[in-house]
Amino acid sequence: MKPTVFVARPLPGNHLERLAKHARVRVNDTGRDVRKEELAKAIAEADGLISMLVNPLDKSLLRQAPRLKVIANYAVGFDNIDVPAATELGIIVANTPDVLTEATADLAWALLLTASRRIVEGDRLVREGGFRGWHPGLLLGRQLSGKTLGIIGMGRIGTAVARRAAGFGMDVLYTGRRALRPELEEQLRARQTGLEQLLSMSDFISLHAPYTRENHHLIGAEQLRLMKREAILVNTARGALIDERALAEALRQQVIAGAGLDVYEREPQVEPLLLSCDNAVLAPHAGSATWETRSEMAAICVDAVIAALRGDVPRTALNGPLPRRQ
Numbered sequence: 001m002k003p004t005v006f007v008a009r010p011l012p013g014n015h016l017e018r019l020a021k022h023a024r025v026r027v028n029d030t031g032r033d034v035r036k037e038e039l040a041k042a043i044a045e046a047d048g049l050i051s052m053l054v055n056p057l058d059k060s061l062l063r064q065a066p067r068l069k070v071i072a073n074y075a076v077g078f079d080n081i082d083v084p085a086a087t088e089l090g091i092i093v094a095n096t097p098d099v100l101t102e103a104t105a106d107l108a109w110a111l112l113l114t115a116s117r118r119i120v121e122g123d124r125l126v127r128e129g130g131f132r133g134w135h136p137g138l139l140l141g142r143q144l145s146g147k148t149l150g151i152i153g154m155g156r157i158g159t160a161v162a163r164r165a166a167g168f169g170m171d172v173l174y175t176g177r178r179a180l181r182p183e184l185e186e187q188l189r190a191r192q193t194g195l196e197q198l199l200s201m202s203d204f205i206s207l208h209a210p211y212t213r214e215n216h217h218l219i220g221a222e223q224l225r226l227m228k229r230e231a232i233l234v235n236t237a238r239g240a241l242i243d244e245r246a247l248a249e250a251l252r253q254q255v256i257a258g259a260g261l262d263v264y265e266r267e268p269q270v271e272p273l274l275l276s277c278d279n280a281v282l283a284p285h286a287g288s289a290t291w292e293t294r295s296e297m298a299a300i301c302v303d304a305v306i307a308a309l310r311g312d313v314p315r316t317a318l319n320g321p322l323p324r325r326q
């Protein structure tokens, strides 16, 4: 009998048809996220799972899936999954690296430009009939060229953002576990530094670190106070890297000049105070939301599930090789 694979949301593209040659595919087509009990029921009988970043997969849930061999998370981030628990239970976990790097860097850049040039405020002004003609002081923003961009977390996406910064004539400061190669540092005008120095010296700051318990509220009231008053903060990584309430207060009191956010601490809820800040640009967690990227993410998840069900270690596995689960 073919193995069973549960897919937590319909996916763009037709990659699930390819999966259907290898497995019985069950898709949650309710038009909403699966609830925890529904997920528990679905994975109790599944050999494979394609999960969404909004599906928390903790140890107690994974224990209810005796046949599950692989979880392919339709995201690069995997903070929704207890990976050590999965490893202990013999479940392979895979994610979708690389294919969303450029799309996410583009969105970070879009937020940076939108916040610095006050595009959303301008759009509102025009639609509401407030544009009464050009004048020298209308909606002045901040220039990017000649400024310093601080990148927190210089992995694949952080590096892609730094490449864009070079095109805009910016200098880059960055924090991260690893330093870039010296030739690349030179090419990108990038210098590794400590967090405090980055916060106090950057004109624009963009977050590209994974969310871990140690990174919780990496940016809070104290860090916001270290930033320049003209600073603009962008987050396309994970909401809980920032103390959202503290950020909203800082924006309201103009401790910093602006923010461009794609992710929130308690999605889909957004701190109410943020909603009333004109100097915040708010996107709905859309970093990877291009047709190209979302289709490639589906392809990678399908490849990972097929490989794992065959007994191979998927190219995108985060753990393994693991003893084979029957």
Ligand code: GLV
Binding pocket: 053, 074, 075, 076, 077, 078, 100, 237, 287, 288
């Ligand atoms: C999106 O947030 C992802 O992690 O892919």
Ligand code: GLV
Binding pocket: none
């Ligand atoms: C602006 O529109 C200019 O021509 O300077």
